[in-house]
Amino acid sequence: METLLRRIDKQIAASGGKRSKSRAQIIEAFFRSDTHLTVDELTRYVRRSNRCIGSATVYRTLKLLVRHGYAKELDFGEGAKRYESNLSAHHDHLICRKCGEVSEFKEPQIESLQERVAKKHGFTPTTHRLDIYGYCHGCVPGDLREDGA
Amino acid sequence: METLLRRIDKQIAASGGKRSKSRAQIIEAFFRSDTHLTVDELTRYVRRSNRCIGSATVYRTLKLLVRHGYAKELDFGEGAKRYESNLSAHHDHLICRKCGEVSEFKEPQIESLQERVAKKHGFTPTTHRLDIYGYCHGCVPGDLREDGA
DNA sequence: TTGGCTGCAAAACGTTTGCATGTCT
DNA sequence: AGACATGCAAACGTTTTGCAGCCAA
Numbered sequence: 001m002e003t004l005l006r007r008i009d010k011q012i013a014a015s016g017g018k019r020s021k022s023r024a025q026i027i028e029a030f031f032r033s034d035t036h037l038t039v040d041e042l043t044r045y046v047r048r049s050n051r052c053i054g055s056a057t058v059y060r061t062l063k064l065l066v067r068h069g070y071a072k073e074l075d076f077g078e079g080a081k082r083y084e085s086n087l088s089a090h091h092d093h094l095i096c097r098k099c100g101e102v103s104e105f106k107e108p109q110i111e112s113l114q115e116r117v118a119k120k121h122g123f124t125p126t127t128h129r130l131d132i133y134g135y136c137h138g139c140v141p142g143d144l145r146e147d148g149a
Numbered sequence: 150m151e152t153l154l155r156r157i158d159k160q161i162a163a164s165g166g167k168r169s170k171s172r173a174q175i176i177e178a179f180f181r182s183d184t185h186l187t188v189d190e191l192t193r194y195v196r197r198s199n200r201c202i203g204s205a206t207v208y209r210t211l212k213l214l215v216r217h218g219y220a221k222e223l224d225f226g227e228g229a230k231r232y233e234s235n236l237s238a239h240h241d242h243l244i245c246r247k248c249g250e251v252s253e254f255k256e257p258q259i260e261s262l263q264e265r266v267a268k269k270h271g272f273t274p275t276t277h278r279l280d281i282y283g284y285c286h287g288c289v290p291g292d293l294r295e296d297g298a
Numbered sequence: 299t300t301g302g303c304t305g306c307a308a309a310a311c312g313t314t315t316g317c318a319t320g321t322c323t
Numbered sequence: 324a325g326a327c328a329t330g331c332a333a334a335c336g337t338t339t340t341g342c343a344g345c346c347a348a
Contacts, residue, residue, distance in 0.1 A: 018322050018327050039312080054330045059313065075224050079338090080312060094272050107266050114281055117256050123243050125283035132263055134274035167302050167347050188338080203305045208338065228313090229337060 004031065004087075011068055022053050026061045036074055036082040036102050076102065076131070092130040098139035153180065153236075160217055171202050175210045185223055185231040185251055225251065225280070241279040247288035 005027060009019045029046040030037070037045070039062065043055040062083050065071035074082040076095050091104040110130060118125040135141065154176060158168045178195040179186070186194070188211065192204040211232050214220035223231040225244055240253040259279060267274040284290065 016327080020321070020328055022329065052330070055312095056314080056331080057329060060328085073226065075226065077222065077224060094267065094270055094274075096272075097275065103270060103272075105266055105270060107262065109262060113256065113258060113262070117254055118243065118281060118283060121243055121252060121254060122286040123245075123252075123281070123283055124289050125243075125281050126246065127283075128279060128281040130277060130279045132267060132272070132274050132277040134267060134272055134276075137271040140273050162348095165302080169303055169346075171304065189336095201305070204337095205306080205339080206304060209303085 008065075008068065008070060012064070017064075022050070022057050023061050023064075025050055026053065026058055027065065030062070030065070030071070030083070031085055031087075034085060036084050038078075038080040038082055040080060042083070090127075092132070094132045094134070094136070096136035096139050097133055098135055098141075101136050103136070157214075157217065157219060161213070166213075171199070171206050172210050172213075174199055175202065175207055176214065179211070179214070179220070179232070180234055180236075183234060185233050187227075187229040187231055189229060191232070225249075239276075241281070243281050243283070243285070245285040245288050246282055247284055247290075250285050252285070 005024060008027060009024075012019065026042070026046050029049075030042060033042070033045060039055055039058050042062075043053065043058045046053055046058070062071060065086075066073055066083075070086055071083050072086045074084060074093070076082065076093075078100075089106065091106045092110065094103045094105060096102075107130075110128070114125050114128050117123075154173060157176060158173075161168065175191070175195050178198075179191060182191070182194060188204055188207050191211075192202065192207045195202055195207070211220060215222055215232075219235055220232050221235045223233060223242070225231065225242075227249075238255065240255045241259065243252045243254060245251075256279075259277070263274050263277050266272075
Protein backbone atom coordinates (compact mmCIF):
# COMPACT_ATOMS: atom_id res chain seq x y z
CA MET A 1 0.00 0.00 0.00
CA GLU A 2 2.73 2.40 1.02
CA THR A 3 4.71 1.23 -1.94
CA LEU A 4 1.74 1.54 -4.24
CA LEU A 5 1.12 5.14 -3.26
CA ARG A 6 4.80 5.86 -3.72
CA ARG A 7 4.73 4.28 -7.13
CA ILE A 8 1.70 6.26 -8.24
CA ASP A 9 3.24 9.49 -6.96
CA LYS A 10 6.35 8.79 -8.95
CA GLN A 11 4.39 8.16 -12.09
CA ILE A 12 2.39 11.35 -11.61
CA ALA A 13 5.56 13.31 -10.99
CA ALA A 14 7.09 11.84 -14.13
CA SER A 15 4.22 13.23 -16.15
CA GLY A 16 4.54 16.69 -14.67
CA GLY A 17 2.29 16.41 -11.62
CA LYS A 18 2.75 17.16 -7.95
CA ARG A 19 1.62 15.16 -4.98
CA SER A 20 -1.06 16.46 -2.67
CA LYS A 21 -2.58 15.44 0.60
CA SER A 22 -6.17 15.27 -0.63
CA ARG A 23 -5.24 13.11 -3.54
CA ALA A 24 -3.24 10.74 -1.37
CA GLN A 25 -6.20 10.36 0.97
CA ILE A 26 -8.57 9.69 -1.90
CA ILE A 27 -6.27 7.13 -3.49
CA GLU A 28 -5.73 5.37 -0.22
CA ALA A 29 -9.43 5.22 0.53
CA PHE A 30 -10.10 3.94 -2.97
CA PHE A 31 -7.70 1.02 -2.76
CA ARG A 32 -8.55 0.29 0.84
CA SER A 33 -12.25 -0.09 0.15
CA ASP A 34 -11.68 -2.55 -2.67
CA THR A 35 -15.23 -2.61 -4.03
CA HIS A 36 -17.08 -1.03 -6.92
CA LEU A 37 -17.63 2.52 -5.71
CA THR A 38 -19.38 5.48 -7.24
CA VAL A 39 -17.74 8.87 -6.98
CA ASP A 40 -20.38 9.87 -4.51
CA GLU A 41 -19.75 6.87 -2.28
CA LEU A 42 -16.02 7.37 -2.34
CA THR A 43 -16.45 11.06 -1.58
CA ARG A 44 -18.60 10.34 1.44
CA TYR A 45 -16.16 7.70 2.59
CA VAL A 46 -13.07 9.85 2.34
CA ARG A 47 -14.88 12.80 3.92
CA ARG A 48 -15.11 10.88 7.12
CA SER A 49 -11.39 11.51 7.64
CA ASN A 50 -11.19 14.88 5.88
CA ARG A 51 -14.34 16.95 5.80
CA CYS A 52 -13.21 19.47 3.20
CA ILE A 53 -12.59 17.22 0.24
CA GLY A 54 -14.82 18.15 -2.68
CA SER A 55 -16.23 15.64 -5.11
CA ALA A 56 -14.60 17.48 -8.02
CA THR A 57 -11.26 16.35 -6.68
CA VAL A 58 -12.51 12.81 -6.39
CA TYR A 59 -13.60 12.91 -10.02
CA ARG A 60 -10.23 14.32 -11.00
CA THR A 61 -8.31 11.77 -8.98
CA LEU A 62 -10.22 8.80 -10.36
CA LYS A 63 -9.70 10.05 -13.90
CA LEU A 64 -6.02 10.24 -13.10
CA LEU A 65 -5.97 6.68 -11.80
CA VAL A 66 -7.81 5.47 -14.89
CA ARG A 67 -5.44 7.32 -17.18
CA HIS A 68 -2.45 5.74 -15.49
CA GLY A 69 -3.99 2.30 -15.51
CA TYR A 70 -4.65 1.90 -11.79
CA ALA A 71 -8.42 2.01 -11.96
CA LYS A 72 -11.18 0.94 -14.28
CA GLU A 73 -14.48 2.57 -15.06
CA LEU A 74 -17.58 0.38 -14.82
CA ASP A 75 -21.15 1.02 -15.85
CA PHE A 76 -23.95 -1.21 -14.71
CA GLY A 77 -26.62 1.16 -15.97
CA GLU A 78 -27.42 2.73 -12.61
CA GLY A 79 -26.85 6.29 -13.75
CA ALA A 80 -23.59 6.90 -11.94
CA LYS A 81 -20.43 5.13 -13.02
CA ARG A 82 -18.51 2.86 -10.70
CA TYR A 83 -14.79 2.42 -10.34
CA GLU A 84 -12.68 -0.54 -9.36
CA SER A 85 -9.03 -1.17 -8.77
CA ASN A 86 -7.20 -2.39 -11.82
CA LEU A 87 -4.36 -3.97 -9.86
CA SER A 88 -5.56 -7.52 -9.73
CA ALA A 89 -5.90 -9.73 -12.78
CA HIS A 90 -8.68 -9.18 -15.25
CA HIS A 91 -12.07 -10.46 -14.23
CA ASP A 92 -15.67 -10.03 -15.27
CA HIS A 93 -18.90 -9.39 -13.41
CA LEU A 94 -22.12 -11.06 -12.35
CA ILE A 95 -24.81 -8.49 -11.57
CA CYS A 96 -27.95 -9.36 -9.64
CA ARG A 97 -31.01 -7.69 -11.14
CA LYS A 98 -32.78 -7.66 -7.81
CA CYS A 99 -30.39 -6.80 -4.99
CA GLY A 100 -27.79 -5.16 -7.20
CA GLU A 101 -24.95 -7.21 -5.78
CA VAL A 102 -21.97 -7.39 -8.08
CA SER A 103 -19.61 -10.34 -7.84
CA GLU A 104 -16.53 -11.11 -9.82
CA PHE A 105 -15.29 -14.13 -11.67
CA LYS A 106 -12.36 -15.15 -13.79
CA GLU A 107 -12.73 -17.29 -16.85
CA PRO A 108 -9.55 -17.75 -18.86
CA GLN A 109 -11.41 -19.19 -21.82
CA ILE A 110 -12.89 -15.79 -22.53
CA GLU A 111 -9.54 -14.47 -23.68
CA SER A 112 -9.19 -17.08 -26.40
CA LEU A 113 -12.77 -16.57 -27.42
CA GLN A 114 -12.10 -12.85 -27.71
CA GLU A 115 -9.09 -13.50 -29.92
CA ARG A 116 -11.01 -15.83 -32.16
CA VAL A 117 -13.99 -13.53 -32.63
CA ALA A 118 -11.79 -10.50 -33.25
CA LYS A 119 -9.61 -12.23 -35.81
CA LYS A 120 -12.69 -13.33 -37.70
CA HIS A 121 -13.68 -9.65 -38.03
CA GLY A 122 -10.30 -8.12 -38.82
CA PHE A 123 -10.35 -6.52 -35.39
CA THR A 124 -7.43 -6.02 -32.99
CA PRO A 125 -8.76 -6.47 -29.47
CA THR A 126 -7.29 -4.72 -26.46
CA THR A 127 -9.81 -5.46 -23.71
CA HIS A 128 -13.31 -6.67 -23.22
CA ARG A 129 -16.09 -6.42 -20.73
CA LEU A 130 -18.40 -9.30 -19.97
CA ASP A 131 -21.31 -8.60 -17.66
CA ILE A 132 -23.68 -11.41 -16.85
CA TYR A 133 -27.05 -10.23 -15.56
CA GLY A 134 -29.41 -12.46 -13.64
CA TYR A 135 -30.28 -13.37 -10.08
CA CYS A 136 -27.94 -14.22 -7.26
CA HIS A 137 -28.48 -17.16 -4.99
CA GLY A 138 -30.80 -15.37 -2.58
CA CYS A 139 -32.81 -13.45 -5.17
CA VAL A 140 -34.01 -16.08 -7.64
CA PRO A 141 -37.68 -15.34 -8.37
CA GLY A 142 -40.10 -18.18 -7.75
CA ASP A 143 -41.05 -18.67 -11.38
CA LEU A 144 -37.44 -19.27 -12.30
CA ARG A 145 -36.63 -21.76 -9.56
CA GLU A 146 -36.04 -25.32 -10.55
CA ASP A 147 -37.85 -26.73 -7.55
CA GLY A 148 -40.95 -24.87 -8.68
CA ALA A 149 -41.45 -23.42 -5.18
CA MET B 150 -43.28 -3.89 -40.04
CA GLU B 151 -47.01 -3.25 -40.19
CA THR B 152 -47.50 -6.40 -38.20
CA LEU B 153 -44.83 -5.45 -35.74
CA LEU B 154 -46.40 -2.08 -35.01
CA ARG B 155 -49.76 -3.77 -34.67
CA ARG B 156 -48.30 -6.28 -32.24
CA ILE B 157 -46.66 -3.60 -30.11
CA ASP B 158 -49.86 -1.57 -30.03
CA LYS B 159 -51.76 -4.59 -28.85
CA GLN B 160 -49.28 -5.25 -26.09
CA ILE B 161 -49.41 -1.63 -24.97
CA ALA B 162 -53.19 -1.70 -24.99
CA ALA B 163 -53.17 -4.88 -22.95
CA SER B 164 -51.19 -3.12 -20.25
CA GLY B 165 -53.54 -0.15 -20.14
CA GLY B 166 -51.97 2.12 -22.76
CA LYS B 167 -53.33 3.91 -25.79
CA ARG B 168 -51.83 4.27 -29.23
CA SER B 169 -50.66 7.61 -30.55
CA LYS B 170 -49.41 9.00 -33.80
CA SER B 171 -46.15 10.36 -32.43
CA ARG B 172 -45.29 7.12 -30.80
CA ALA B 173 -46.04 5.14 -33.95
CA GLN B 174 -43.75 7.42 -35.93
CA ILE B 175 -40.96 7.09 -33.39
CA ILE B 176 -41.25 3.32 -33.27
CA GLU B 177 -41.28 3.04 -37.03
CA ALA B 178 -38.25 5.26 -37.40
CA PHE B 179 -36.45 3.29 -34.72
CA PHE B 180 -36.92 -0.08 -36.36
CA ARG B 181 -36.40 1.28 -39.83
CA SER B 182 -33.00 2.79 -39.01
CA ASP B 183 -31.69 -0.47 -37.56
CA THR B 184 -28.49 0.90 -36.00
CA HIS B 185 -27.35 1.93 -32.54
CA LEU B 186 -28.98 5.31 -32.08
CA THR B 187 -28.89 7.84 -29.29
CA VAL B 188 -32.11 9.52 -28.27
CA ASP B 189 -30.85 12.71 -29.82
CA GLU B 190 -30.12 11.03 -33.14
CA LEU B 191 -33.48 9.32 -33.25
CA THR B 192 -35.22 12.56 -32.34
CA ARG B 193 -33.54 14.42 -35.17
CA TYR B 194 -34.33 11.60 -37.55
CA VAL B 195 -38.00 11.37 -36.72
CA ARG B 196 -38.34 15.16 -36.75
CA ARG B 197 -37.62 15.15 -40.43
CA SER B 198 -41.11 13.78 -40.98
CA ASN B 199 -42.80 15.44 -37.99
CA ARG B 200 -41.25 18.65 -36.76
CA CYS B 201 -43.14 18.85 -33.46
CA ILE B 202 -41.98 15.66 -31.78
CA GLY B 203 -40.19 16.41 -28.53
CA SER B 204 -37.29 14.39 -27.24
CA ALA B 205 -39.15 13.69 -24.01
CA THR B 206 -41.53 11.56 -26.02
CA VAL B 207 -38.65 9.76 -27.65
CA TYR B 208 -37.23 8.97 -24.22
CA ARG B 209 -40.62 7.75 -23.06
CA THR B 210 -41.16 5.64 -26.16
CA LEU B 211 -37.77 3.97 -25.98
CA LYS B 212 -38.32 3.17 -22.31
CA LEU B 213 -41.59 1.60 -23.31
CA LEU B 214 -39.93 -0.51 -25.99
CA VAL B 215 -37.28 -1.63 -23.54
CA ARG B 216 -39.87 -2.49 -20.92
CA HIS B 217 -41.77 -4.62 -23.41
CA GLY B 218 -38.66 -6.32 -24.69
CA TYR B 219 -38.49 -4.75 -28.15
CA ALA B 220 -35.39 -2.66 -27.58
CA LYS B 221 -32.16 -2.86 -25.67
CA GLU B 222 -30.18 -0.16 -23.94
CA LEU B 223 -26.47 0.05 -24.76
CA ASP B 224 -23.73 2.10 -23.17
CA PHE B 225 -20.37 2.45 -24.82
CA GLY B 226 -19.27 5.17 -22.44
CA GLU B 227 -19.94 8.11 -24.73
CA GLY B 228 -22.14 9.97 -22.29
CA ALA B 229 -25.44 9.32 -24.01
CA LYS B 230 -26.95 5.85 -24.10
CA ARG B 231 -27.68 4.06 -27.34
CA TYR B 232 -30.57 1.81 -28.24
CA GLU B 233 -30.90 -1.12 -30.58
CA SER B 234 -33.69 -3.36 -31.75
CA ASN B 235 -34.07 -6.51 -29.71
CA LEU B 236 -35.89 -8.42 -32.41
CA SER B 237 -33.04 -10.28 -33.99
CA ALA B 238 -31.07 -12.97 -32.21
CA HIS B 239 -28.72 -12.04 -29.44
CA HIS B 240 -25.36 -10.70 -30.50
CA ASP B 241 -22.44 -8.86 -28.94
CA HIS B 242 -20.34 -5.87 -29.94
CA LEU B 243 -16.91 -4.92 -31.19
CA ILE B 244 -16.16 -1.26 -30.47
CA CYS B 245 -13.32 0.60 -32.17
CA ARG B 246 -11.48 2.86 -29.74
CA LYS B 247 -10.44 5.21 -32.51
CA CYS B 248 -13.26 5.72 -35.00
CA GLY B 249 -16.03 4.60 -32.67
CA GLU B 250 -17.48 2.14 -35.14
CA VAL B 251 -19.57 -0.55 -33.53
CA SER B 252 -20.00 -3.87 -35.27
CA GLU B 253 -21.89 -6.92 -34.19
CA PHE B 254 -21.03 -10.57 -33.94
CA LYS B 255 -22.65 -13.80 -32.83
CA GLU B 256 -20.77 -16.41 -30.92
CA PRO B 257 -22.91 -19.31 -29.71
CA GLN B 258 -20.20 -20.59 -27.41
CA ILE B 259 -20.68 -17.60 -25.17
CA GLU B 260 -24.03 -18.92 -24.03
CA SER B 261 -22.58 -22.13 -22.71
CA LEU B 262 -19.75 -20.25 -21.10
CA GLN B 263 -22.29 -18.02 -19.39
CA GLU B 264 -24.15 -21.04 -18.07
CA ARG B 265 -21.00 -22.64 -16.79
CA VAL B 266 -19.72 -19.54 -15.00
CA ALA B 267 -23.10 -18.76 -13.48
CA LYS B 268 -23.66 -22.26 -12.18
CA LYS B 269 -20.28 -22.19 -10.52
CA HIS B 270 -21.38 -19.10 -8.57
CA GLY B 271 -24.92 -20.14 -7.68
CA PHE B 272 -26.18 -17.51 -10.07
CA THR B 273 -29.18 -17.71 -12.40
CA PRO B 274 -28.28 -15.87 -15.59
CA THR B 275 -30.83 -14.13 -17.76
CA THR B 276 -28.68 -12.19 -20.21
CA HIS B 277 -25.19 -10.97 -20.71
CA ARG B 278 -23.32 -8.26 -22.48
CA LEU B 279 -19.94 -8.79 -24.06
CA ASP B 280 -18.21 -5.76 -25.49
CA ILE B 281 -14.82 -6.19 -27.06
CA TYR B 282 -12.81 -2.97 -27.32
CA GLY B 283 -9.91 -2.55 -29.67
CA TYR B 284 -9.16 -1.28 -33.15
CA CYS B 285 -11.03 -2.01 -36.35
CA HIS B 286 -9.29 -2.93 -39.57
CA GLY B 287 -8.63 0.64 -40.69
CA CYS B 288 -7.65 2.05 -37.30
CA VAL B 289 -4.92 -0.26 -36.00
CA PRO B 290 -2.18 1.98 -34.57
CA GLY B 291 1.29 1.46 -36.03
CA ASP B 292 2.82 0.13 -32.83
CA LEU B 293 0.25 -2.64 -32.69
CA ARG B 294 0.55 -3.80 -36.27
CA GLU B 295 2.10 -7.16 -36.95
CA ASP B 296 3.99 -5.97 -39.99
CA GLY B 297 5.71 -3.42 -37.79
CA ALA B 298 4.94 -0.62 -40.28
C1' DT C 299 -65.82 11.59 -20.68
C1' DT C 300 -62.03 9.49 -18.87
C1' DG C 301 -57.37 8.73 -18.73
C1' DG C 302 -53.37 8.15 -21.17
C1' DC C 303 -50.18 10.76 -24.37
C1' DT C 304 -48.15 15.04 -25.96
C1' DG C 305 -44.80 19.05 -26.27
C1' DC C 306 -42.76 22.28 -23.64
C1' DA C 307 -40.08 24.03 -20.04
C1' DA C 308 -38.11 23.34 -15.76
C1' DA C 309 -35.90 20.26 -12.72
C1' DA C 310 -32.81 16.61 -11.60
C1' DC C 311 -28.78 14.08 -12.05
C1' DG C 312 -23.87 12.96 -12.78
C1' DT C 313 -19.91 15.13 -14.41
C1' DT C 314 -16.78 18.87 -15.95
C1' DT C 315 -14.83 23.39 -15.79
C1' DG C 316 -13.46 28.36 -14.41
C1' DC C 317 -11.60 30.72 -10.93
C1' DA C 318 -9.37 32.48 -6.88
C1' DT C 319 -6.70 30.46 -3.49
C1' DG C 320 -3.64 27.11 -1.43
C1' DT C 321 0.26 23.94 -1.61
C1' DC C 322 4.23 21.43 -3.20
C1' DT C 323 8.96 21.69 -5.06
C1' DA D 324 8.49 31.98 -7.46
C1' DG D 325 6.27 29.07 -10.36
C1' DA D 326 3.26 25.42 -11.51
C1' DC D 327 0.13 22.38 -10.30
C1' DA D 328 -3.94 21.01 -7.14
C1' DT D 329 -7.79 22.39 -4.50
C1' DG D 330 -12.71 23.59 -3.11
C1' DC D 331 -16.47 25.92 -4.45
C1' DA D 332 -19.99 27.09 -7.51
C1' DA D 333 -21.49 27.53 -11.98
C1' DA D 334 -21.91 25.24 -16.42
C1' DC D 335 -22.72 21.28 -19.00
C1' DG D 336 -25.15 17.33 -21.39
C1' DT D 337 -28.37 13.77 -20.61
C1' DT D 338 -32.53 12.21 -18.75
C1' DT D 339 -36.78 12.82 -16.01
C1' DT D 340 -40.80 15.20 -14.50
C1' DG D 341 -44.79 18.64 -13.85
C1' DC D 342 -48.17 20.56 -16.32
C1' DA D 343 -51.90 22.20 -19.37
C1' DG D 344 -53.93 20.75 -23.47
C1' DC D 345 -54.91 16.98 -26.81
C1' DC D 346 -56.48 12.79 -28.46
C1' DA D 347 -57.84 7.90 -28.42
C1' DA D 348 -61.10 4.61 -26.54
